[in-house]
């Protein structure tokens with residue numbers, strides 16, 4: 001159990017330790033942000049974006065929600081992508097899921113979860129798209145792990161569908177989109193090795209916004 005006040009004590013100690021390393025740390029940070037990474041991850045408290053990537057404040061622009069979803073009509077995530085691509089000009093967009101994701105697990109079971117239903121339906125849609133592959137995996141844990149991976153890949157494709165992402169890609173071959181899965185049991189990140197050009201080529205007939 002933590003006392004509420006404790007976090008302010010922690011904060012004070014954190015400020016002091018940062019200033020010990022670099023007296024201008026906060027002054028420099030306050031001037032501007034120039035992150036090369038946009039990280040879209042799960043809200044799960046066990047998957048802290050900066051820490052698992054070993055990056056400092058100012059180095060990663062972060063969006064988190066339940067089960068790291070990139071929903072086409074979610075103004076929140078769409079605004080984050082727009083700002084990161086057009087204004088911050090990030091080089092990499094990461095969608096990072098994690099094994100043991102409660103959101104993905106909930107979507108595997110047919111049950112009524114109230115307000116969460118429409119959100120989790122996005123994961124059920126991923127299951128439907130890949131139903132043949134998933135149902136062929138007899139072990140439930142392995143099937144669950146694979147759905148975590150496929151969910152990440154589908155959310156990467158949702159990022160590739162975004163107009164600003166496509167426009168900048170055609171001009172600069174950036175940003176590149178990457179799918180990762182974090183393993184809660186050992187702390188390691190796994191790169192699902194998504195090929196941005198290949199993914200765009202695959203969906204181009206339907207989602208390409210260049211009209212060619």
Ligand code: CO
Nearest residue numbers: 042044101102
């Ligand atoms: Co999760």
